[in-house]
Amino acid sequence: MTIRKITPQFNGSTHASQVVILDGIRVRLDTYTNKIDSSWYLDVFDADDTPLITGLAIASGLDLFFPYQYLTALPPGALFVNTQTGEPFDPTLDTWADDAAALYYQEVTG
DSSP, rough: OOOOEEEOOOOTEEEEEOOOEETTTEEEEEEETTTTTTEEEEEOOOOTTOOOEEEEEETTTTTTTGGGGTTTTOSSSEEEEEETTSSSOOOOOHHTTTTTTEEEESOOOO
8 A cells, every 4th residue: 555645835824725636536635724723624625626524623643534434535545644754743833834744645546
């Protein structure tokens, strides 16, 4: 199985949007912050920009897609967050804004 690193490009902003192909499925990942609770969140959209998952709190140590396996439009692999060096952590405003963190996708195929 292949693990793919997905680095949100914030460019000084608190929101990043990117289109990726995961296990042959096109999705848009929107990563953004809530400054009130100092947390990061993820929205996932399908190829037609239909929301699949919204307001998903990004946390370390778990597969972010696991609770949504029933969604056939969602890529079948695991999505998790680690530091840029691959170590688990709890994302904070500073770690993501400083590009210290990344999403990782573990492919089912390939």
